[in-house]
Amino acid sequence: MKSLTKRSLALMGGALIVTAGWLGVRQARGSDHADTPQIAAAPGTDLTDVFVFPSPTNSNNVVLAMCVSPLIPSGGTRAFDPDVLYQFKIDNTGDNVEDLVIQARFEGVGTDQKVFISGPVVPPRTGTMSEATTPYATSGVFNGTFTPTSGMQVFAGVREDPFFFDLEQFFTILPDRATPITGTAVPLADANKPKATTWRAAGSAKDFLAGYNVLSIVVELPKSALKSSSGKIAVWCTTSK
Structure with a gap:
């Protein structure tokens, strides 16, 4: 699907935290790439960008994307950290507390990794503490697109870094x-x-980042799955060891 292509990510620029109405987007711009020696030593936890945009192929859908693990040389390979819980957190009530989460976890190493997705689901915990939820039975593979549940498409793999700096x-x-x-x-x-x-x-x-790649987790799903009565959502992402 077009919403999972490198070009669609590149068009979004850099958005760290996004509040999106179904008819428009209000975004906070920012990006992080290995800003400290500590985070550079753990690239699997290094969130670089977050994106939210309407699906270019289905007006009833929304696309959520996070980029992590920056500064992968072109042609190089790197996998997701299997010890990290990757989360989209969605506030659909306007109180800046996550009401739903979409979680991604990975099993294995290298390009043979399996991808597991859960959500959108009410999180067992909110705030700085996180807890993994039960994933869908259908898993995916690194650098592949799959459908963990009806109406949802997911891609997890390498993409060109969309942030211009x-x-x-x-x-x-x-x-x-x-x-x-x-x-x-x-x-x-x-x-x-x-x-x-x-x-x-x-x-x-x-553009310092030209020629570098990131790891991206991209989820397309119906807007109705995010259960916003006001037509607005706030989205941010976390990585948790």
């Missing part, structure tokens, strides 16, 4: 930051390389 210019504006590759701080600007105060002009930015 001019890291070089960012470090000239805010130096003394750890790079996402090495974890080593960039030296403070000096007289030979003064700090910048703005981003580059449109069309001249350099």
Whole structure:
């Protein structure tokens, strides 16, 4: 289905937390890529982006997508962490507490991983504590699309990183930051390389993430499954060891 393609993810830009009405989207922009040595050492827990958008092929459906495990070189391979619980959390009442969760778990290593999905279901716990729920009997495979339950389609695997970021210019504006590759701080600007105060002009930015991939979990399902009486939902994602 088109909603699970690399292009559809790339079109969304970077959205970390999204509140979506069925007729429009209000989004908070942000992204994280190995911002600390600790998170860089555990890429399976590193959430980079969250996306919510209407299905391009079915007006009754909505697509939820999370990206994790950044900075995979083009042509490289990396699997999901089987010790991590990946969750979409959905608030459909406006109180900023999850009313439903969709959970993804993985079994095995490498490209032979199996994918297990549960939800949308009322979570056993809310807030900072998480508990796995019983997955559907139908499982999927890494880099494949499958239907765990009627009306839902899921993809879990490698996609091109959809986030555009001019890291070089960012470090000239805010130096003394750890790079996402090495974890080593960039030296403070000096007289030979003064700090910048703005981003580059449109069309001249350099996409640091070009050529890098992420792992994506993409779920398409009916809007009615999210049980919002107001027509609005708030969505965020978590990774839990």
